[in-house]
Amino acid sequence: RLRLRNLSPSKLIFRPSASCTGVGKKWTRPTGYDTGLKTYNSLTKQKEPLVLAQEGIATWYSCGPTVYDHAHLGHACSYVRFDIIQRILSRVFGINVIHVMVITDIDDKIIRRALEKSISPTILARMYEEEFKNDMLALKVLPPAVYLRVTENIPQIVAFIEGIIRNEHAYATKQGDVYFDIGSIGDRYGKLMGAGDAAGEPGDTEKRDSRDFALWKASKPQEPSWESPWGKGRPGWHIECSTIASSVFGSQLDIHSGGVDLAFPHHENEIAQCEAYHQCGQWGNYFLHSGHLHLKGSAEKMSKSLNNYITIKDFLESYSTNEFRMFCLLTKYRSAIDYSDASLNEARSSLATITAFTHDAQAYMRGQLQCQAVQEGALWERLAETKANVVRALADDFDTPRVVNAIMSLVSHGNRHLQPIAKPDRSPRSPAVFGAFLTYIREVFEVLGVDLLDRKEPHSVDSSGTLENVVEQLARFRSDVRAFALSVEDMPGEPAHASPRPHSEKLPLLKACDTLRKDLASIGVHIRVSVCVGQWRLPKGGRVR
Numbered sequence: 001r002l003r004l005r006n007l008s009p010s011k012l013i014f015r016p017s018a019s020c021t022g023v024g025k026k027w028t029r030p031t032g033y034d035t036g037l038k039t040y041n042s043l044t045k046q047k048e049p050l051v052l053a054q055e056g057i058a059t060w061y062s063c064g065p066t067v068y069d070h071a072h073l074g075h076a077c078s079y080v081r082f083d084i085i086q087r088i089l090s091r092v093f094g095i096n097v098i099h100v101m102v103i104t105d106i107d108d109k110i111i112r113r114a115l116e117k118s119i120s121p122t123i124l125a126r127m128y129e130e131e132f133k134n135d136m137l138a139l140k141v142l143p144p145a146v147y148l149r150v151t152e153n154i155p156q157i158v159a160f161i162e163g164i165i166r167n168e169h170a171y172a173t174k175q176g177d178v179y180f181d182i183g184s185i186g187d188r189y190g191k192l193m194g195a196g197d198a199a200g201e202p203g204d205t206e207k208r209d210s211r212d213f214a215l216w217k218a219s220k221p222q223e224p225s226w227e228s229p230w231g232k233g234r235p236g237w238h239i240e241c242s243t244i245a246s247s248v249f250g251s252q253l254d255i256h257s258g259g260v261d262l263a264f265p266h267h268e269n270e271i272a273q274c275e276a277y278h279q280c281g282q283w284g285n286y287f288l289h290s291g292h293l294h295l296k297g298s299a300e301k302m303s304k305s306l307n308n309y310i311t312i313k314d315f316l317e318s319y320s321t322n323e324f325r326m327f328c329l330l331t332k333y334r335s336a337i338d339y340s341d342a343s344l345n346e347a348r349s350s351l352a353t354i355t356a357f358t359h360d361a362q363a364y365m366r367g368q369l370q371c372q373a374v375q376e377g378a379l380w381e382r383l384a385e386t387k388a389n390v391v392r393a394l395a396d397d398f399d400t401p402r403v404v405n406a407i408m409s410l411v412s413h414g415n416r417h418l419q420p421i422a423k424p425d426r427s428p429r430s431p432a433v434f435g436a437f438l439t440y441i442r443e444v445f446e447v448l449g450v451d452l453l454d455r456k457e458p459h460s461v462d463s464s465g466t467l468e469n470v471v472e473q474l475a476r477f478r479s480d481v482r483a484f485a486l487s488v489e490d491m492p493g494e495p496a497h498a499s500p501r502p503h504s505e506k507l508p509l510l511k512a513c514d515t516l517r518k519d520l521a522s523i524g525v526h527i528r529v530s531v532c533v534g535q536w537r538l539p540k541g542g543r544v545r
Ligand SMILES: Nc1ncnc2c1ncn2[C@@H]1O[C@H](COP(=O)(O)OP(=O)(O)OP(=O)(O)O)[C@@H](O)[C@H]1O
Pocket: 063, 064, 065, 066, 067, 073, 074, 075, 077, 078, 257, 258, 259, 260, 261, 262, 290, 291, 292, 293, 294, 301, 302, 303, 304, 305, 306
């Protein structure tokens, strides 16, 4: 253990004071800082109060991708969902999340794919790692505090295995493999998912128990390998995560995350290794698992190995980052999610409804949209209720569908008051409360990583900004012309009580205004009839097609 500490510089920077708790198989509620939130813990299969070892800090380890192919929407879904949770923890509840992610840059699939392509496994892995990071940036996933590669942590992994052997929970075989000795921890194996498949990994006949899994694999010809006390070889899969998480966070971890497929055997084995190495009863306090993304109608998850995937890049040709996030927000992070054009269109249309409301609220605030008087007090109350409901939903296992529902209901409430009226009305106006609706809705989505302002690349901001100005000028001009056409002068010889009608000479002007409105509508720019100034709405993306 001392050797590992010496080899791991990150330990010098951050070492939590709390040590791991718990004995036996049963989960022990951690001691420390109660966040007031509840989260579903796969260790207990129920929601538990989220208690962190240190006030205001969450140590979080997540399994990263195995980089041998393009990242797909399954990955996107898992990492976006956890990004949303981390944003909620930090931006709503003020918790500093220290997130560490491993990049699996050596394993059987990488070696196989590199051989097929006749390139080195390192080159292959770096290529797809870079692509993964760029895809995550495109999806606005906040990067972890640090990415750590397996191949850059081999001495730490060797030292960690030595520690487990020293504690008599692992053994080396004559062939130069090292196995975890499941029998040595008795019935404590299986605290996450149960004892699992009795057959275990296929392999060495020198295994003491068929369930024993590899910590170190003796090298085969043509495979990358590293020196070790057991001869040349490379790490098994699970040991990378136990070592890297421990090298940064020590013997105790608040939160561990990954897709649900990783719960067994990967996370189960990580737990066994860490508790054997640190000689403690509860290394990771909370295990969070995200549900799988499936192509609609398919029972299988989207997967590189099944070759049934859509890459993130291809997806972003047709849909936006905001739309993908909204698609993720509409389901709970733990549930399986069906991918189809219909579900993406539902996300698109929810976003469009919210954006339309923000435009209408702005038009109302500018005085471009005239509506009937509103009961302002009731609107303020409604806003306060929504705020409280949103925080309650977020604190209840990060229930984002409930949050979206609460916001949609606020929007439809606001929309009911923003119906344009055709006749001037001198009743009092309430712009401030609509401003409050608008900023609150923007803030909530900003926290969740959806940018309602939809800021574009600089060049498109310019062109859409110019277009907005042109359309605004046009709407104003049309509105002035229309007001003039509708104005009624006293006509000599007509009785004062005659119903006011525009002069017949002005009728072509009114017709032209109408035609302009219809023509603009056909290209997606909607001018809503209002007595004051024309209010218009641009099509999505600010482009006139
Ligand atoms: N279809 C999916 N839905 C949700 N999460 C997924 C999906 N596919 C992979 N993940 C998650 O993405 C993360 C990285 O996965 P990894 O690169 O190890 O993929 P994998 O499961 O090996 O991929 P594949 O099955 O495509 O080969 C893991 O947490 C995994 O659970």
